[in-house]
Amino acid sequence: MSHHERIAHSMELPPATAQPNVYPLSWRSQTAKLEEVWDASQREYWDPKKLPWDTFDAARYSWEEREAMAYWWTLLSVFDASAPPVFAAAFIKTYEAHEEDAVRRCFFSVTRDEQNHEQLCGLAITKLLEHPDPLTYEPKTEIGRKAWKNAHWLYHNGGRYWSGYKNAVPKYSLAVLFSSFLMGEIAAATIFHQMAAKCSEPVFQEGFRKVGRDEGRHMAICMALMERDYPKMDLSDKALITKQIRAGFLFLSGVLFEPPEDFWDIGPDFIPNQREIEAVARNAGFYIPEYEAKKENWRNAMLNLKGVLDKYGIPFPAIPEVGISGQEVRDVDMKDIIPVF
Numbered sequence: 574m575s576h577h578e579r580i581a582h583s584m585e586l587p588p589a590t591a592q593p594n595v596y597p598l599s600w601r602s603q604t605a606k607l608e609e610v611w612d613a614s615q616r617e618y619w620d621p622k623k624l625p626w627d628t629f630d631a632a633r634y635s636w637e638e639r640e641a642m643a644y645w646w647t648l649l650s651v652f653d654a655s656a657p658p659v660f661a662a663a664f665i666k667t668y669e670a671h672e673e674d675a676v677r678r679c680f681f682s683v684t685r686d687e688q689n690h691e692q693l694c695g696l697a698i699t700k701l702l703e704h705p706d707p708l709t710y711e712p713k714t715e716i717g718r719k720a721w722k723n724a725h726w727l728y729h730n731g732g733r734y735w736s737g738y739k740n741a742v743p744k745y746s747l748a749v750l751f752s753s754f755l756m757g758e759i760a761a762a763t764i765f766h767q768m769a770a771k772c773s774e775p776v777f778q779e780g781f782r783k784v785g786r787d788e789g790r791h792m793a794i795c796m797a798l799m800e801r802d803y804p805k806m807d808l809s810d811k812a813l814i815t816k817q818i819r820a821g822f823l824f825l826s827g828v829l830f831e832p833p834e835d836f837w838d839i840g841p842d843f844i845p846n847q848r849e850i851e852a853v854a855r856n857a858g859f860y861i862p863e864y865e866a867k868k869e870n871w872r873n874a875m876l877n878l879k880g881v882l883d884k885y886g887i888p889f890p891a892i893p894e895v896g897i898s899g900q901e902v903r904d905v906d907m908k909d910i911i912p913v914f
């Protein structure tokens with residue numbers, strides 16, 4: 574039927590609107606847990622600008638230390654600065670799928686939270702570097718130059734992820750997306766709680782604490798949806814999830830552990846440079862876990878996720894990097910990546 578064909582004069586009621594259609598015009602309520610999470614997101618909303626920035630004086634640190642700390646925030650931004658559009662796309666999908674009202678609101682809250690996390694990264698980087706962009710920044714020290722080079726490679730790889738994500742979202746059901754999201758949220762909650770616990774700078778500590786709390790809510794949203802949908806899930810979706818978890822491990826290792834070279838397109842100096850930069854930040858009181866601690870944390874996060882997926886009979890992939898055995902998954906590439914922070 575063409576747009577211009579007028580039908581209202583010849584019919585009592587219009588024909589059914591073709592689906593999927595972006596607007597539900599319905600406020601169905603089914604999952605009580607999600608209503609609680611939404612209420613918490615309203616109560617716990619915070620403004621990155623209102624953190625105690627007046628207690629922070631970047632000039633107390635040397636330029637090496639400032640560039641090293643800014644590097645860590647840049648690394649985080651590679652994941653967090655893509656999160657608002659990533660969740661905005663998922664938010665639209667909840668409307669197309671005519672999800673229950675509270676699911677739509679919860680995804681709205683995640684999009685809004687992730688925007689806050691991105692703002693926090695931007696504020697920290699801008700204050701540390703006195704420049705709003707780690708890519709066009711002119712390094713002042715040798716450490717800064719290494720950080721600048723690594724930042725370019727991180728950005729390059731992050732850009733490939735976004736192209737993959739845009740292709741993946743329309744292809745997968747929300748059920749498959751949830752497990753990938755859960756993986757990102759577990760990873761995020763892990764890292765922010767660690768950072769908050771040991772960071773010496775009050776404004777960063779407070780920021781990490783608030784971001785960690787947000788990530789905990791995001792986890793709860795994914796878990797509630799999995800509990801609702803996974804008992805009736807298709808077998809073919811289960812196989813897809815196993816593959817997604819392996820892909821997610823490789824992608825998120827970039828921030829939680831160290832970027833695996835078979836997946837991240839980085840040169841031989843990337844990891845040695847990153848270790849050196851992190852040591853400078855650590856000495857300045859900006860806590861970043863050391864190699865073994867990162868590995869242990871990441872392993873525990875994966876075991877948590879495995880515990881959730883086991884309940885629904887979804888095979889867990891082998892993750893030999895952190896000593897977890899499971900189903901062998903090969904040929905993971907950027908096209909397969911959904912996980913987000």
Ligand SMILES: [Fe+2]
Pocket residue numbers: 653656686687690761788914
């Ligand atoms: Fe986040």
Ligand SMILES: [Fe+2]
Pocket residue numbers: 687757758761787788791914
């Ligand atoms: Fe999140």
